[in-house]
Amino acid sequence: MNECRVGPALPYPRGPESAAILTALATDVDPMQLLGRMSSADPLGEDRQLALFVLQELHYRGWAGVDDRREWDPNLIAVRVRYEDELLAAVDEACAGPPASVDAEFAELLKPTDGGGPADWLSTQGTMREFSDYFAVRSLYHLKEADPHAWAIPRLPVAAVAAFVAVESDEYGGGRAERVHQRLFAELLEAAGLQSAYLHYLNVAPAEALVPVTTMTALGLRRARRGAIVGHFAATEVTSSPACARLLAGLERLDAPEPVRHFYREHVEADAVHEQVMRDDVVAGLLTEEPELEADVVAGIRIFLWTEARLGRVLLDAWEQGSTVLAAPLGAAATR
Numbered sequence: 001m002n003e004c005r006v007g008p009a010l011p012y013p014r015g016p017e018s019a020a021i022l023t024a025l026a027t028d029v030d031p032m033q034l035l036g037r038m039s040s041a042d043p044l045g046e047d048r049q050l051a052l053f054v055l056q057e058l059h060y061r062g063w064a065g066v067d068d069r070r071e072w073d074p075n076l077i078a079v080r081v082r083y084e085d086e087l088l089a090a091v092d093e094a095c096a097g098p099p100a101s102v103d104a105e106f107a108e109l110l111k112p113t114d115g116g117g118p119a120d121w122l123s124t125q126g127t128m129r130e131f132s133d134y135f136a137v138r139s140l141y142h143l144k145e146a147d148p149h150a151w152a153i154p155r156l157p158v159a160a161v162a163a164f165v166a167v168e169s170d171e172y173g174g175g176r177a178e179r180v181h182q183r184l185f186a187e188l189l190e191a192a193g194l195q196s197a198y199l200h201y202l203n204v205a206p207a208e209a210l211v212p213v214t215t216m217t218a219l220g221l222r223r224a225r226r227g228a229i230v231g232h233f234a235a236t237e238v239t240s241s242p243a244c245a246r247l248l249a250g251l252e253r254l255d256a257p258e259p260v261r262h263f264y265r266e267h268v269e270a271d272a273v274h275e276q277v278m279r280d281d282v283v284a285g286l287l288t289e290e291p292e293l294e295a296d297v298v299a300g301i302r303i304f305l306w307t308e309a310r311l312g313r314v315l316l317d318a319w320e321q322g323s324t325v326l327a328a329p330l331g332a333a334a335t336r
Contacts, residue, residue, distance in 0.1 A: 007062040008199040011054065015047025021054050024076070025066045032075050043086040049210040052087065053202070055080040056217045060144060061198065084218040088225075091215055095302040102231075102287065102294055105301045106279055109238045115246075117312045121319060123246040128192070128254055133324050134315065135192055136201040137209035142185035143198050146171035148213065149233040151220030156282075157289035160230070163281030167237065167274045184263045191259035194330065204326040208314045212307040219300065227293030230286055231300025234278040239304075241272040 010026065013019035020034035041048040057063065058071040070076060122131055141148075146168055156164055173179030186196035195201070202210075219229040244267040251261045287294055318325045 007057075007064045007066070008197070008202075010063050010065070011050065011199075011202045013047075014050045015041060015045075017041050017047045018051040018054065021051045021076075021079070025054070025063060025070060028067075030075055031079050035079065040086070043083070043090045044207060044211060046207045048083060048087075049207040049214060050202075052080065052083040052214045052218075053210050055083065056214060056221075057199075059217075059221065060147060084214075084221075087211075087214060088218055091211075091303055091306065092299065095299060095306045097302065099295065100298055102283055102297050102301075105231075105298050106234075106238065109235060109301070109305075116316075117243075117309075118315045119243040119246040119250075121316060123250040123253075126250050126254075126319075128256070129324075130319050131251070131254070131256070131260075132192060132194060132330060133318070133326060135189060135194055136326060136330060137205045137311070137315070139185065139189060139194075139201050140199065140205055140209055141213050143182055143196075144213075145181045145185065148216040148220045149229060149236075151217075152226055152229045152233070155223050155226045156230070156286060159285035159289050160282045163277050163285060164230070164233075167233075167277055167282070170270050170274065179266075181263075181266070184259075184266060187259045188263040191257040201326075201330075204328045204330075206314060206325050206327070208311045209325070212304075212311060215303060215307055219303070225296060225300075227286065227290070227296030228300030228303065230283060230293075231297035232304045233300075234283050234297075235301040235304035237274040237278045239308075241268050241275065244268045 010022055013022050017035065021031060023029060024031035024034060041051075043049075054063070055076060058066075058076070062068055062071070118134060122134060126134075150168055153161060153165060153168070169175070171181050173181070173183070177183065189196040216229065216232055219225045219232060244264040248261060248264040248268060251264065283297060287297065314325050
């Protein structure tokens, strides 16, 4: 057996579907035998989201004790594709709206807002405990930052790919390992007194924190949705600098350790440039070569906003009640 010994430990199940997938990976049992009589779970719910996250992770770093060859197990792929189909159908339906041009969508993104999201809360009144909540749920993405969008690279025309790779290069530290954003976030976690191990907080993060990651991975893995993953990446970059500036202001208000502030300071500076590159070079370059993808680019922008808004709502609901979105205290988040 060619077992993967460097990946994270498999998480705990959250229902029958995730239990079946975890059993299949741990025992080499055909997942179809375990899933055949099960009813379909909510594609946005805890059980299904964990099951899909676990399956998609086979295409990233894998799982400790799971043979790397399971990445291409046809039965596991069939389950993953079904789950992704149902997730994207639900997300597309939720994000449906009047047809719009990419320029119109960007114009909306660039309008000043009245705030009200997690970044605004953390900027003006957030505590370090609430920042720790935020860091824990965001670690599911930031410890693999740029990886889900990178799936798009071989699928883009020359007019778009050079600029796309330039932005990704910054995310990966411009060739310097100590500046890779994934590493900077790990240093943030450690400076904040949290665990920096990859996917350490998967067991305690709510489904709303998994959805942004599973959705962008599903878009990135599909050539047919290359417009959407470009739109998603563009929206990420366009909205990042202002949000990071607000988070940085909150951290400075609390006199947070410098490595915590550094991560957001880096994004304020880099993403202000990335915004223009994504709009003027990547998206424009893609649509020059493939104008028929404009509606999918718009869909990707809307999907980013919708998934972020869902996570933002559960964070704010918890904080307004003096509570947490995490399923257990931060100190009890260890994987099995």
